Amino acid sequence: MDSVFKALSDPNRRKILTLLKKKDLSVTQLQKHFKISGASLSHHLDILKRANLVIAERRGQFIFYSLNTSVFEQITKFFFDKFKK
Amino acid sequence: MDSVFKALSDPNRRKILTLLKKKDLSVTQLQKHFKISGASLSHHLDILKRANLVIAERRGQFIFYSLNTSVFEQITKFFFDKFKK
DNA sequence: TTAATATTTAGACAAACATCTAAATATCTA
DNA sequence: TAGATATTTAGATGTTTGTCTAAATATTAA
Numbered sequence: 001m002d003s004v005f006k007a008l009s010d011p012n013r014r015k016i017l018t019l020l021k022k023k024d025l026s027v028t029q030l031q032k033h034f035k036i037s038g039a040s041l042s043h044h045l046d047i048l049k050r051a052n053l054v055i056a057e058r059r060g061q062f063i064f065y066s067l068n069t070s071v072f073e074q075i076t077k078f079f080f081d082k083f084k085k
Numbered sequence: 086m087d088s089v090f091k092a093l094s095d096p097n098r099r100k101i102l103t104l105l106k107k108k109d110l111s112v113t114q115l116q117k118h119f120k121i122s123g124a125s126l127s128h129h130l131d132i133l134k135r136a137n138l139v140i141a142e143r144r145g146q147f148i149f150y151s152l153n154t155s156v157f158e159q160i161t162k163f164f165f166d167k168f169k170k
Numbered sequence: 171t172t173a174a175t176a177t178t179t180a181g182a183c184a185a186a187c188a189t190c191t192a193a194a195t196a197t198c199t200a
Numbered sequence: 201t202a203g204a205t206a207t208t209t210a211g212a213t214g215t216t217t218g219t220c221t222a223a224a225t226a227t228t229a230a
Contacts, residue, residue, distance in 0.1 A: 002096055009094035010218075011087055027177060040219050042178055061176060061227050079164055095188080112207060125189050127208055146197050146206060 004075055007051035012036065013044050017067065020054060026062040089160055092136035097121065098129050102152065105139060111147040 007013055012034060019025060019033060027045065031038055045065055048054040052071045056063050092098055097119060104110060104118060112130065116123055130150055133139040137156045142149050 005090075005094045005099065006217095009090045012218085014090070028175085036218085037220060038177070039179085039221080043218075046178085058227090061229095063177065076164060079161065097188085113205085121188085122190060123207070124191080124209080128188075131208085143197090146199095148207065 001078065003047075003051040004053065004071075007047050007053055010044065010047075012041075013048055016041075016044060016048060016065075017053065020065055020067045024064045024066040026064050028062070030065070086163065088132075088136040089138065089156075092132050092138055095129065095132075097126075098133055101126075101129060101133060101150075102138065105150055105152045109149045109151040111149050113147070115150070 015033070016030060019030060027038060027041060030045075031041060034041060045054065045056070048065075049056055052068055053075075054065050055068045056065055058064075100118065101115060104115060112123060112126060115130075116126060119126060130139065130141070133150075134141055137153055139150050140153045142151070
């Protein structure tokens with residue numbers, strides 16, 4: 001669960017999640033919303049992937065990223081249980 | 086909101102919150118649950134305080150820390166809205 | 171197969187961070 | 201008021217992190 005909180009601690013990574021909430025996107029499509037290099041973006045996606053927050057799936061030339069919603073359910077529950085009095 | 090996610094990204098700080106969920110504690114009482122120095126613990130509490138996750142209140146010789154539940158409600162909602170599909 | 175596009179990996183670097191010890195500040199008790 | 205206890209602040213240090221450029225890998229299209 002540490003990797004999840006670590007992953008959520010960066011604003012760019014949270015922005016990625018917000019964008020992916022609307023629809024699946026490739027790195028190039030995501031790139032348009034950021035000022036950082038493609039390499040940095042790829043690095044962030046890797047961290048999100050390792051935290052099980054997103055899923056990568058190749059579709060031909062592109063790799064599409066999407067939210068791993070099942071894990072989000074778990075996290076929301078965890079978060080709620082942990083902190084709600 | 087950035088300070089909140091940053092605050093939650095450290096395991097010791099999350100442990101502090103879990104302990105405070107049960108009851109208010111002074112630094113000395115908290116100290117018993119950690120291996121880090123009192124100064125480091127104080128530093129973590131400062132970060133949690135700046136993120137509005139905890140409240141500090143002096144009671145005589147001690148300073149007691151407690152969860153700022155109202156903010157937790159907001160965060161839980163934020164988290165839920167942001168990530169739940 | 172070659173050129174173009176998409177993405178990741180490698181290596182470097184500066185900034186941010188967690189931690190420590192020592193010193194400062196605040197409060198209580200004798 | 202002095203000494204003891206509680207907590208914070210200051211300054212130092214090693215590690216982690218976000219970013220970059222350049223190079224490597226993968227896929228498509230000509």
